[in-house]
Structure formats: C-alpha cells, structure tokens
Amino acid sequence: MKITVKDIARLSGVSKGTVDRVLHNREGVSRKSFEKVMKVVRESGYEPNIYASLLAKHGKRVLALLLPRSGKADYWTLVDAGADKAAAAASNFGVDVKKIVYDQYSLDAFRSACKEALDLNPAGVVLPPMFKEETKVFAGRLDELGIPYAFVDSRIEELNYMAFYGMPAFSAGYLCAALLTDNQNVSAVGAVRVRRDKEGLSDPTVTRRNGFIRYLDEHFPDKKKAAVFIDPSDPGSIEPALDGFFESNPDISHLVMFNSRLYLITDWLEKHPERKLRVVGFDNLEANVAALKKGLVTALITQRPEQQIAGAIDALVNLLVLGKGPQKRDNFMHMDILTRYNAD
C-alpha cells in the first residue's frame, strides 16, 4: 500500500497541485503550505511511482555517446556493441541514446563530434576522454550548461565528471606482467607497440605499461626489456618489423602488447612456433580470442567493455530518471583473465 501524492495532499490539507509544486520545488507556494507538505512528505517516506512519472512526462531525453572508431576492429568495437544493448535498456526508461562516432586519431573529428553532441541538446553525455586538452574544454562547456557527463575507459581526475567506469590500468599492467612471467624462466621481455607519440592523449595503455614495468622492476630487475614498433596502417610492414626485432633480440622469451591489437601479430606468431614465446595481451576481440584458442597466446586480460559502457549509461539514466547520483564516482571494474579454457 504505497503512499501517493493524493494521500499527501489529503494529509496536509492542500491540493495535489500544490504537493506537486513542492516536490519539484517550483515557485508559487507559500511558506506555510510548503512546510506543511514537506512535513508530511518526510514523515510518510513518500517515494514517487516512476512508472506514472515516466508515463506522464512522455518527453524523451537524449543521451549523447561519443565513441572513437578506427577503420579496423579494435577495443571500441566491443564498446560499441555494449552501447547498443545498454541503449535498448535505456529506451525502456524513456531515454534516447545517440551514438556519435569519430575517427580516434583525428583531433578535428573529436572537436566536431563534441559540437554535434551539444547540438543534440543532450541531458547527459558519455565519453572516453581521448584527447586530454580538448576534453577539458568540452567538459567545461558541459559544466556551464549543467549537463552531467560520465567517463569510460580512462578519466581526467580534475574534471567534474559524474561517474567513471573503467579498468585500473596500472594494476592491469602489473597483473599482465605477473601472468606473463609467473613461474617461468624469463630471459628477456619484448613489447610490441603501435604508436610512438602519446602526448596529449589520455590513454590507458601508457599506464598499463608503467604497471608492467613496475612488476618487472620488482621481480626481475636485471632482465632485458626491448620494444618494437609496428604500423597498423601498413600491414605489410609488420612481418619484417618483427623479423628484424627478433633477429636483433634472439633472447626474447616473453612478449606483451598493451593495446587491443594483438591480432596484428598472431600471423607472425603462428609462423614461428619454434620461438616458444609466452604471450599476454589485452581485450577480447574476436581475433584475439581466436589466437588464444589456438594456443598462440597464453592469456588475455579483458575488461568487459560492455559492462563499462553499460555502467556509465545506467548511471546517467538513473540520474536523469530517478534524480539519484551514483553511489561510487569511480568504478574500477574487474580485470578478467582469459585463457584458452575459459574463453567460452
């Protein structure tokens, strides 16, 4: 037997119109009525019926979602898929999720995506803070407009974001090193990298690398570390790059890759079983999982991107619909270890 506005109106001797004004603290209520109503509201523990509420204000609210996209399959593909599911759930709550996709390597694309998002006049925004300075500018604008926003993937701590859902990147790197070297005879560790220039980017792979190196320094301080750079935009160059790398570093027994593009080197791995490399990487892209199942890769560390994006969207939806902020602002999500036997 839930209490309703009508009950409150009766108990406090006013009309439901007045109760409504008090509950939404709109103007036009005398001090006396206000307090009478508030008293009853508090004492009765009134909670609005969200169904009736959503039904009455049939107005759709828009939630903008900024997503980077490169041409090829990568981490963001997974996020994208998760976003669709979360969007379906959100539409049940009268919230319309609009995806805005931009080229992850282009600052201009990011800028115009921000502009596009603002043009939607959104009630909330979800984005990974890809470009640090530009994100700050955008966030400042959102703050001005009073639009809440949530970060996924990584965060910029000094900003006024409502919630963050992502991986503890440093720990992930640390874990990665532990998995890679656990009980092994480590001779030398190699890393495959994609981009040299990371300045101005808010990129968890950098932090992962730091965590990784920390573990090595703690457990194998004197072991050799080496890195090779490959160019994803030029697939033909990858094989020679790796060949060269292993020629000049024949002692490498363990290999790591901090971004999601592990699949770029699996062809090479398949051709060189004689190296008996132990390999650990990140993110459960289909191609990566396939390599895992083949035994080319020992383990993948994954972060359930679907849950991250869903968490961020849900948090914003709850804020918009129920007016309730999230319990935790920073939500570091579980790092999952995938081996060939639990890849599902």
Next chain:
Amino acid sequence: MKITVKDIARLSGVSKGTVDRVLHNREGVSRKSFEKVMKVVRESGYEPNIYASLLAKHGKRVLALLLPRSGKADYWTLVDAGADKAAAAASNFGVDVKKIVYDQYSLDAFRSACKEALDLNPAGVVLPPMFKEETKVFAGRLDELGIPYAFVDSRIEELNYMAFYGMPAFSAGYLCAALLTDNQNVSAVGAVRVRRDKEGLSDPTVTRRNGFIRYLDEHFPDKKKAAVFIDPSDPGSIEPALDGFFESNPDISHLVMFNSRLYLITDWLEKHPERKLRVVGFDNLEANVAALKKGLVTALITQRPEQQIAGAIDALVNLLVLGKGPQKRDNFMHMDILTRYNAD
C-alpha cells in the same frame, strides 16, 4: 513517436478494447477481428509501454527464491547477497522477491521450504536443485500449477525449467587443472574433499572433479592422484587430517579443492610454506580471497554467483512482466580467474 493500442485500434478499425483482448489473447474476439488486429500489430511492430502496463495492473506478484544455507560462510552467502540486489531491481517492476532459506544438509528442511514456497502462491520460483529426487517432485507440482521456475548453480536436464544460470562445471574443472599444472613440474596432485556421499545430490563439485581428472588424464596420465577428506563440522580435525595426508603422500606438489570451502585449509597452508604447494580452488568468498592475496593460493576460479542469481530473477521477472521468455534456456556463465593481482 511510439505506436499505441489506440493507433492499432484506429488502423484496424476496431476499438482498443478489442485490441486489448487480442494482445492478451483472451476470448471473445471473432476470427476476422483477430486477424485484422494481428496484422496491424505485426506490421507496426507494436511494443506495449511497460510503465503504463505496470501502472494499470498495480497488482504485486510474488517470486519465491529457495536458498540453502549452512551455518558458515560458503558459496550461498554470495548468492544470497546477489539475490538482495536483484530483488531490489525486481521490486521496481512490481515483483516481490521472497527468500526462503533452508539448511542445505537437511532433506526435510528442503521439503518444508518447498511447501512454504507454494504457500506464497508465487508467480515464479528460483532454486538450485540441491536434492535431485525432491526437486523433481517439487518441479512436477509447479508444472501442474503452471508456475514457471528457474534453476541456478546446477540443473536437472529432463525437467521443464524455464531457464538455467550457472557455471559449466566440467569445463571449470578442466580449467582448474590447467591453471594448477600449467608449466609446472608436477609430481603428484592432491585433492581436499568434504563429503564422501554425494548420491541423491545435484552437486557441481562432482562434475568439476570429472573435468579436472579429464585434464590430468590427457596431460599427465601417469601422475599420482590422492585425496583427503576433512570434516567441516569438526574444525579441530582438519589439521591432523592434512598432516596425516601429507605424511603419507610427501610427493604432493599441487593441491585442489572443488567446493567453496578452501578457507578451511588456509591455516594449515600458512603453517607449511616449506611445501611450496601450488593451490587452486573455487569461489570468491572473502576468506578465500584473503588467502589469495596472502599468496597461499595461486588462483581461484569464480563464477560470479551474483550474476547467476540476478540472471535467473531477471529472466523470471521479464517473463512475468513482459510475457517474454528468455532467449537462451541454458546460460553458462563465464568462469573468472582470480589471482592475487586482480582480486580487487
């Protein structure tokens, strides 16, 4: 611009009352009207507004939840916690989840719990099929009454359950063996067990053990396997039991435990670091995770019991509220690998 019953009524030239009768396939509709309406419904892709629906039939439905419980912390503690969260979510959809807790070792307790559940006159039931024969009887009764039910943890395949959420127990055992022995010098493998008599029980630990043994047979066919039984109800007996076991099996290097009570032996492990045992177990009970973080245990395989119970409850809620069955009847959930570095 969503389509409503009124739209359908207009488009098919009948009244919304008739549309309503068609949508809920109640009687009192002529063949002709029925088909006219159905045609429009299909073509328009009509979906009811669940808020309006819930608002109109404000009737609460009850969902019964049977949960075993022993005195001590175990796997079911985690399930219980997850159930509370899922129940909160369900109450948003006008479904009242009632927990019925019974002693997991008592058949009588299970029986009376079933009776209690039926007395609630529930619209649905969620339960782990702990006692096989009794569960069959109960399920038969539910089938008679037309009450849908969902299994968690394990399932009885021949029954008419609506959905199952659980772990692929055989694969879990297989994975467990892979984790335990991966790249190790295995001399002999020991198992710690709790109950000797499993007949009449529907218990995933048995299947886990089978999966475990399969892996060993495939990869280390000639290695020795040994088992020790401990009695959880008599904590004092545990240490001597283990002492005796390792005295007569000094070559054991790897240890496994198939149920959730790994914490029962962590004291002993802590006292015997000289054995350098590699240990793998199941379920993220707090005590188990603590042992993991201390380094006493190498890895835990966990099954996110909160998500299992939540999945089962959600499936039933969706059925009750939206009238939609689940996409998949059997939902094998991801096995999570926990090490000291991703225990959170």
Next chain:
DNA sequence: ACAATTGCCGTGCCCGTGCACGAAACGAAA
C-alpha cells in the same frame, strides 16, 4: 412470433504523476 441466450465489441473509468489553466485570495492603489 417474441423472449432469452450467446458471441462480439465499444465505452469509460482507473492507475499515479505532470502540468496548464484559471479561480480565489490578498494587498495596494485609485
């Protein structure tokens, strides 16, 4: 033939909330 039953169907109210419109109450100026 008319009355009674049955099969189909439309109307209208209800759920709890949001919000527009206009009425009442009040004070101040004429």
Next chain:
DNA sequence: TTTCGTTTCGTGCACGGGCACGGCAATTGT
C-alpha cells in the same frame, strides 16, 4: 469601495494500457 496586479492554490485533462460493464446483433428456444 472599486479596480487592478500578484501570489497562491485547486481543478481537470493527459499519458498508455487493463479491465468491468453494458450494448448491439445474431442465434437459439418456446
């Protein structure tokens, strides 16, 4: 006192769907 402007408040409809009630027509019974 009348008039006008504010402030404050109540009324009533809308949202979309569930469901009871009663009406109309076709059929059956006498």
